Amino acid sequence: MKPLRATALDAAAFAPFGEVIEAGAATRQFPINQGSTVRYHDLARIDPGEDGHAIVSIFRAQPRALPFEVSMLERHPRGSQAFMPLSGRPYLVVVAPPGERPATENLRVFLARADQGVNYAAGVWHHPLLALQAESDFLVIDRAGPGANCDEITLDEAVYIDLG
Template sequence: MTIATISYSGKTVVAEELTPEAFAKFGSVISPRDQIAAELPAKGAGNIFTQGDVVKPEGKYEQSKFNPESYCSFNLQRFMPPATIDRTAKHYDAMMIERHPMSSQTFFPMGVDKEEAAYLVLATENDAEGMPDLSKLKAFVARGNQSVTYNAAVWHGSTCSLRDYLDMTMFMYTNGVAADITEVVQISGGLPVDY
């Protein structure tokens, strides 16, 4: 549900590499390159590494004024490059930003080479009124073996595919009430991102 339209007149945002540390204020990243030791054991060792709780999904629907009951939802999504991306120039104009006030949201890319630059991740903090502070927006380039979790109520861009198409599994809690699930802010004229 669109709740506002704002404009951005700041500098072009330059995307950085997605790492768990760089993204920590917005949520979590599952990134084998950053979280698993490089050495491989002998063949036949089976499961040789587990790092628990790299993502802690959160659902806050008990705070809903519409419906306090929720359930876990896994969705299959296919993303195409948005109309406002120029993959040759490595430039993207973000036209909206959204948040999910009652749930975290996790994206798992599927069928992408682990080193391929697969999608852009945009996130920002709230301003004093609880709206997105576009002057603090950060952009990240996510590789094919990285998943990202936006914490509940974190303003973020919609998934921007850097490929011809990108299949993802998306997990979040939902109560089926649109007003609780997603709030959208349109960006008049767009917000420029170079990657």
């Protein structure tokens, strides 16, 4: 199996796959509620696709032990899927570009901080949640509506993630 090395999640590196959701200095922000709150504005473009509507869920992910074998990916061709961690723990994000079956050399792994979420663009291949350390909750905004919206594949060659 080939090793995959995780890199820190940042907006520029993740842009081909979607958006990083974070309250950072580069984010458009302004005070609201008579100055008692700062709004970090327009962090992700939620795309429910044609005939769909956005829904909000909580996913509870079990922690994964490292090294972790990546042998499958999924994609949601009809809409985006946003994840925001709620449990204060880092997690891993495995992605590949949209399109037909991805080659293992096109996989990317990012280590997301506990204060960073991701919004996968429609059609982006990704691994299901990869919580680290302990059971972790994620706020998820994705699509509900008619039509199948989850494709899964088994990779031709498994790879593994080890943070070293």
